[in-house]
Amino acid sequence: MQPLVEVRDLRFQYDDGTVALDGVDFQLFAGETVAVLGANGSGKTTFVLHLNGLLMGQGSVRVCGVPVRPNTLAQVRQKVGLVFQDSDNQLFMPTVLEDVAFGPLNLGLEREQARTRALDALAAVGMAHASGKAPYHLSAGEKKRVAIAGILAMNPEILVLDEPTTFLDPPGQNALVELLDELPQAKILVTHDVDCARALASRAVFFERGKIAGEGTVPEVVARFNWDRISLHRQAGSRL
Amino acid sequence: MHHVVLDRWSHGESALHRRDARAKTIAVLIFLVALATAQRAFLPLSVCDLGILAATIIAAGLPLGAALKRAAVVLPFTAVFAAISLAAGEPMRAATLVGKSYLSALAVLVLVSTTPLPELLGGLERTGVPRYLLMVAQFLYRYLFVISEEAQHMRAALQAKSGTLRRAVWDRGKFAAAGGALGVLFARSYAHADDIHQAMLARGFQGHFLTLSGRSFRRADVFFVAGALVIVAGTRAAVEAWI
Numbered sequence: 001m002q003p004l005v006e007v008r009d010l011r012f013q014y015d016d017g018t019v020a021l022d023g024v025d026f027q028l029f030a031g032e033t034v035a036v037l038g039a040n041g042s043g044k045t046t047f048v049l050h051l052n053g054l055l056m057g058q059g060s061v062r063v064c065g066v067p068v069r070p071n072t073l074a075q076v077r078q079k080v081g082l083v084f085q086d087s088d089n090q091l092f093m094p095t096v097l098e099d100v101a102f103g104p105l106n107l108g109l110e111r112e113q114a115r116t117r118a119l120d121a122l123a124a125v126g127m128a129h130a131s132g133k134a135p136y137h138l139s140a141g142e143k144k145r146v147a148i149a150g151i152l153a154m155n156p157e158i159l160v161l162d163e164p165t166t167f168l169d170p171p172g173q174n175a176l177v178e179l180l181d182e183l184p185q186a187k188i189l190v191t192h193d194v195d196c197a198r199a200l201a202s203r204a205v206f207f208e209r210g211k212i213a214g215e216g217t218v219p220e221v222v223a224r225f226n227w228d229r230i231s232l233h234r235q236a237g238s239r240l
Numbered sequence: 241m242h243h244v245v246l247d248r249w250s251h252g253e254s255a256l257h258r259r260d261a262r263a264k265t266i267a268v269l270i271f272l273v274a275l276a277t278a279q280r281a282f283l284p285l286s287v288c289d290l291g292i293l294a295a296t297i298i299a300a301g302l303p304l305g306a307a308l309k310r311a312a313v314v315l316p317f318t319a320v321f322a323a324i325s326l327a328a329g330e331p332m333r334a335a336t337l338v339g340k341s342y343l344s345a346l347a348v349l350v351l352v353s354t355t356p357l358p359e360l361l362g363g364l365e366r367t368g369v370p371r372y373l374l375m376v377a378q379f380l381y382r383y384l385f386v387i388s389e390e391a392q393h394m395r396a397a398l399q400a401k402s403g404t405l406r407r408a409v410w411d412r413g414k415f416a417a418a419g420g421a422l423g424v425l426f427a428r429s430y431a432h433a434d435d436i437h438q439a440m441l442a443r444g445f446q447g448h449f450l451t452l453s454g455r456s457f458r459r460a461d462v463f464f465v466a467g468a469l470v471i472v473a474g475t476r477a478a479v480e481a482w483i
């Protein structure tokens with residue numbers, strides 16, 4: 001079975017000399033949800049920005065068999081939908097409907113088709129009622145839903161979500177997990193929220209200093225790297 | 241926030257809101273040319289022009305008082321030049337300067353309050369205004385939100401640390417710190433703006449803002465422009481003939 005995403009020996013260094021990725025190998029298969037765990041600054045977000053061609057390092061990244069290169073970006077960005085951590089960054093058009101239609105219009109769809117796609121996507125995330133509102137009038141949870149709708153409207157095969165539960169209250173987090181669970185796309189979740197990862201992901205990878213230090217099921221990875229709050233509290237307690 | 245209010249106003253449902261952006265732009269240009277070239281009988285003409293704009297604002301369903309107040313934002317700038325004219329013993333020139341700048345600002349305010357910015361820029365693009373210039377305008381508008389949000393966050397943080405903006409600016413010892421805060425504001429805004437740009441690229445942005453609105457220049461728009469021409473030019477001709 002051909003992977004939807006195939007990354008080989010990916011390396012990336014920022015202009016200030018920081019080595020963010022140091023030889024990452026990764027695969028994502030259809031129907032899978034993979035949680036990307038790891039400390040702040042371990043390279044998680046840098047890694048997923050490569051999947052959409054927003055960053056380009058050394059090594060090979062292929063999305064649905066298409067190599068990520070400057071001349072394939074339009075194709076790649078249609079296949080990989082990236083939902084950013086801060087929804088405010090993702091909502092830049094004057095109305096919710098215009099914002100969700102932004103992607104389909106850029107794909108070359110006619111206005112009516114783009115409008116239909118946008119309305120369908122808004123309905124899918126339960127935000128059809130807000131189509132005429134200005135994005136800055138929405139709550140954090142609503143903004144996140146609209147941001148996801150903006151990506152779904154592009155019909156991607158892969159959803160990449162960077163810290164999807166950040167800024168959401170517990171009911172908002174639960175609602176988001178339920179929504180994501182129903183979406184058929186393969187997903188990559190970059191998250192510190194182990195509960196969210198447990199609920200959604202069939203597999204997890206753990207980033208450490210720009211490399212994947214381990215992978216397995218979410219409970220395995222969490223246990224191996226002591227990566228949930230309880231074990232971290234226990235560690236802290238034992239040090240005191 | 242000033243631009244948020246205008247953005248909200250621009251999504252109205254009046255007949256003026258429904259006109260093509262190009263028609264409204266042409267009408268405003270007609271008004272501005274007629275205003276800028278008026279020499280004789282400026283005071284009665286300015287009263288009539290103010291009446292035309294006030295009627296337009298009411299017809300568009302916009303709050304008249306708030307619109308008149310917002311257009312006054314240009315007055316501090318022109319007041320300087322008006323004061324120079326007054327000092328030079330030319331009170332009429334000073335009054336003309338203030339009147340023309342205020343009416344021009346009000347006319348432009350009516351345009352942007354009845355036309356969502358993406359539509360306005362799309363209309364300008366279709367009339368041949370360089371795309372690069374329009375893109376700069378669009379980004380500038382979007383990033384106004386970014387800078388004001390960042391400024392609000394920083395102001396809240398400053399107040400939480402028992403400081404006040406006024407003290408930071410007026411206390412000489414803290415002036416340098418306020419300058420530093422301004423630098424931080426721009427650095428944060430830059431980073432935020434970069435994130436927005438990345439989000440746009442991730443959704444296929446290729447340097448061209450596309451919108452759902454597909455308004456075309458219809459017969460009603462032709463009548464609208466013709467009507468604007470008749471009213472503006474007719475008013476000026478009538479006032480000048482009367483005086």
